[in-house]
Amino acid sequence: MARTDHETAAASTPRPPGRLYRAWDSDLAHAFRTSPVALVAGIVAVVIILAAALAPWIAPHDPFDPGSLVLMDGFTPPMTENEFTGNFYLLGTDDQGRDVFSAILYGARLSLFVGFSAVLFAMVLGVTLGLIAGYRGGWVDSLLMRIADVQLTFPSILIALLIFGVARGFIPPGYREAMAIWVLIVAIGLSDWVQYARVVRGATMVEKSKEYVQAARVIGAHPAKILARHILPNVMGPVLVIGTIGLALAIIAEATLSFLGVGVPPTQPSLGTLIRIGQGFLFSGEWWILLFPALALLALALSVNLLGDWLRDALNPRLR
Amino acid sequence: MADALLRVEGLTRYFDVSKPWLNRVIEREERQFLTAVADVSFEIRRGETFALVGESGSGKSTIAKMIVGLLKPSHGRILFDDQAMTGTDGAAMRALRRRFQMIFQDPFASLNPRWHVGDIIAEPMVTFGLARGAEARREVARLLEVVGLSGSDAAKFPHEFSGGQRQRIAIARALSSRPEFIVCDEPTSALDVSVQAQILNLMRDLQDEFGLTYLFISHDLSVVRHMANRIGVLYLGRLAELADGKGLFTNPRHPYSRMLLDAVPDLEMSGRRRKPVEGEIPNPIDPPPGCAFHPRCPYADDRCRREIPQPVRRDGGEVACFGVEEGRI
Numbered sequence: 213m214a215r216t217d218h219e220t221a222a223a224s225t226p227r228p229p230g231r232l233y234r235a236w237d238s239d240l241a242h243a244f245r246t247s248p249v250a251l252v253a254g255i256v257a258v259v260i261i262l263a264a265a266l267a268p269w270i271a272p273h274d275p276f277d278p279g280s281l282v283l284m285d286g287f288t289p290p291m292t293e294n295e296f297t298g299n300f301y302l303l304g305t306d307d308q309g310r311d312v313f314s315a316i317l318y319g320a321r322l323s324l325f326v327g328f329s330a331v332l333f334a335m336v337l338g339v340t341l342g343l344i345a346g347y348r349g350g351w352v353d354s355l356l357m358r359i360a361d362v363q364l365t366f367p368s369i370l371i372a373l374l375i376f377g378v379a380r381g382f383i384p385p386g387y388r389e390a391m392a393i394w395v396l397i398v399a400i401g402l403s404d405w406v407q408y409a410r411v412v413r414g415a416t417m418v419e420k421s422k423e424y425v426q427a428a429r430v431i432g433a434h435p436a437k438i439l440a441r442h443i444l445p446n447v448m449g450p451v452l453v454i455g456t457i458g459l460a461l462a463i464i465a466e467a468t469l470s471f472l473g474v475g476v477p478p479t480q481p482s483l484g485t486l487i488r489i490g491q492g493f494l495f496s497g498e499w500w501i502l503l504f505p506a507l508a509l510l511a512l513a514l515s516v517n518l519l520g521d522w523l524r525d526a527l528n529p530r531l532r
Numbered sequence: 533m534a535d536a537l538l539r540v541e542g543l544t545r546y547f548d549v550s551k552p553w554l555n556r557v558i559e560r561e562e563r564q565f566l567t568a569v570a571d572v573s574f575e576i577r578r579g580e581t582f583a584l585v586g587e588s589g590s591g592k593s594t595i596a597k598m599i600v601g602l603l604k605p606s607h608g609r610i611l612f613d614d615q616a617m618t619g620t621d622g623a624a625m626r627a628l629r630r631r632f633q634m635i636f637q638d639p640f641a642s643l644n645p646r647w648h649v650g651d652i653i654a655e656p657m658v659t660f661g662l663a664r665g666a667e668a669r670r671e672v673a674r675l676l677e678v679v680g681l682s683g684s685d686a687a688k689f690p691h692e693f694s695g696g697q698r699q700r701i702a703i704a705r706a707l708s709s710r711p712e713f714i715v716c717d718e719p720t721s722a723l724d725v726s727v728q729a730q731i732l733n734l735m736r737d738l739q740d741e742f743g744l745t746y747l748f749i750s751h752d753l754s755v756v757r758h759m760a761n762r763i764g765v766l767y768l769g770r771l772a773e774l775a776d777g778k779g780l781f782t783n784p785r786h787p788y789s790r791m792l793l794d795a796v797p798d799l800e801m802s803g804r805r806r807k808p809v810e811g812e813i814p815n816p817i818d819p820p821p822g823c824a825f826h827p828r829c830p831y832a833d834d835r836c837r838r839e840i841p842q843p844v845r846r847d848g849g850e851v852a853c854f855g856v857e858e859g860r861i
Contacts, residue, residue, distance in 0.1 A: 422641045422642075423636035423637070423638055423641045423642035424641065424642050424643055426597075426602055426634075426636065426642075427634065427636065427642055427702075427705065428655065429601075429602055430600045430601065430629070430632075430634045431629060431630075431655070431656045431659050431660070431709065432601075432625070432626055432629045432659070433655075433659055442644055445644075445646040446644070446645065446646055
């Protein structure tokens, strides 16, 4: 309805500059352009995310297709030609002759997918519960926050392991492989919603006492509408910051779970799975199978984390 | 009275300020209640401006919030156009809600910073289904001009406006559901003095134009003098005096009203002797027995310390004071 109200009114005045220009010219964009750490981290993160998203078009091989693997290519060191077949591999191959570079691209794709989905799940859950707890107060608030407190006393990786184990008990064996990714997402998401809920609850309690919320209550607006249209837009700032840092944590959590062997199945290796496979060859001299996936994970998690840290500082007026 | 638009009968509100249950059990403390409003009755006639004045903590804002439904009364009734507002809900309450609105104290908090001004003003209109789409847009532009802004301001955000302009936007929002009654909770106390007068005059003009009835809440007697037809003086949640606007300023009866008026500066520099305001408003959790004003009252006697005075009619107003009742003052 009223979202577009301003357009007729704006017609009489000079048209304001477009959204893209305003985004480029904003304080945040300026802070980004002048921060070397943010620039480097941003570029690294964008390159990895793009490479992962475009993996099927960039990767020289398809590591998921067993038919394309040449066993003779196994254990080719990086940057050298295989002594039997003469095939060249940028980052070498593993024991099966699988191209490490391609596996990293596909693995990062999976890691990012799980990370983004888990963060999204945790965000939706945490923000919703936080809004309700902060707005309703009383026993609803107490109940939700006590659950959150209890959950915070356990390391989140332990909770993810627990949820993962319980879920596998419920899923029939035939579906386990197919469901593994979704179980992983739910497990990481459920272990991570507390931070969003706490931050949003606090911000909601501040916002709900402001007079614009009271004005909406005076006209009898439905609480769900007040939460969604009035309060939510005003509490999203810190949520985005936690979300960015949470993405790095979720990627690491996924890698940890996969490294422990409870994550995605080995037929669809994520970065964590690749590292787990690679560490078996470390002492026999095939270091590249471990090192390159680990470096990729490090670069991805570090750049996203630095971006999150920078975003937190840039959005915090007291630190500026 | 037949032409009363709003009647408030025996309105009372407690707040539970007890410590959490566990602390109470361990520290062996009773539940604690704060009486913000105690047994307040008044009526507001159609078309008038009724002012509630009092120091901070006297319960003015609590009364305002109960009237617009932001707080539930602990006891007592609020009748809007002879319909009870407590216990009414659904369609009847919705119909009632459309007829009253509220203007808030802080224009920097009362407008959602993420919304366009046009959306803010249109919200009551759209919520009550009075207009939508292009019609709502036209109405918003008209309202903006009514309050002295430009129709093109609808596309801006609240942070692009000054405090006085924001209060104009808040007034436009209040008018958007075409209400009959507006509760104004200290609408000018956050504004510069020069802007206060503009907003007050705008509100008076709008009252004439749309036949509005105001409940005007303020701690500023000079503002109240400018606006109000009738005035209720609150002290610690109770009505001390109810008088018409002229009467209170020329002939205050309650000792508290006299004390308040003595504190108002005047431009004539009459040089009259003033009695400074002494003491502070007592703690409402533990109010003094008897008349709440007796610790600060120069006329207090034993009865004032024991009994709570009830409002008594005097010259068209009401006074809750034993001294006035007994003719001592």
